[in-house]
Amino acid sequence: MTTPSEPGDGRPDPGLSAIMSERRQLTNLAYRLLGSLADAEDVVQETYARWYAMSRQRQEGVESPGGWLTTVASRICLDLLGSARVRRERYVGEWIPEPLPDRAEWSDGGSGSGTADPADRVTLDESVNMAFLVVLDSMTPAERVTFVLHDVFRYPFAEVAEIVGRTPTACRQLASSARRRIRASRAPATPAAQRADVVRAFKRAWEAKDLHALVGLLDPDATATGDGGGLVRAEIRPVEGAEQVARFFADRAGAASNMTILERAVNGHPGLVAQLDGVTVSVLAFDVAGDRIKHVWAVLNPDKLRPWATG
Secondary structure, X not given: OOOOOOOOOOOOOOOHHHHHOOHHHHHHHHHHHHOOHHHHHHXXXXXXXXXXXXXXXXXXXXXXXXXXXXXXXXXXHHHXXXXXXXXXXXXXXXXXXXXXXXXXXXXXXXXOOOOOOHHHOOOOOHHHOHHHXXXXXXXXHHHHHHHHHHHHOOOOHHHHHHHHOOOHHHHHHHHHHHHHHHHHHOXXXXXXXXXXXXXXXXXXXXXXXXXXXXXXXXXXXXXEEEEOOOOOOOOXXXXXXXXXXXXXXXXXXXXXXXXXXXXXXXXXXXXXXXXXXXXXXXXXXXXXXXXXXXXXXXXXXXXXXXXXXXX
């Protein structure tokens, strides 16, 4: 197969740098649309494959290569989102978006390891936190694509309409519906330092198996959702209620005495990583409102933990 570094006719490609500069943007977009970094990378690869499958003449006839790439990637994602709903019906237990790692400790200013290619890193901002992605996952494919393209990436509705095959008016309605979902689920903003303090306190209480402290850190209506994908043991349905969630985590800590819990940024927010014998077995993301935890998302599916393998 022809690759981006090898144009089909073998001649030097003067536009290669400009085309490849879109890679990070495309990965950012596809991750938000699919909730999976692995799937996002596949979409980007397929998008570039389609670009280089065209003749040089056709490429030069594209007025905006970046726009072409975005359109193609978005349409691939739209198709994948439709088929994903069928796959989810066969998924064992709850499905949680794939967590993104940031190997920097919270205290070092989020500078990262410095070894990753910036083009390979999805931007860790508010639109990729786990709570946001979970709401995106509840939307219809057209609603999600429209909202992400317009509200996150600022594409005008006229361009979005061409991508999703709807009228601009219909796209405005889709985006409006998506915004209502986001507003309905959004907790009052909590300062980053306060979120980190709450999650750190949860870590200490979890390690100590301190049931009383755990309950005190959880919202009375707190829920905990696990995603094992049928590959490892996880609760099939969310655990509900502060005491039930607290007992669940206390019991898990007691059953794995050799477990190490690390403080890590997960999708740009304070989170935790559980390791057994140096192997990451679970990544936890938190939704914090004030001084209480409203939701815990625990990803245990090993297929979704590959980016954390060296974490």
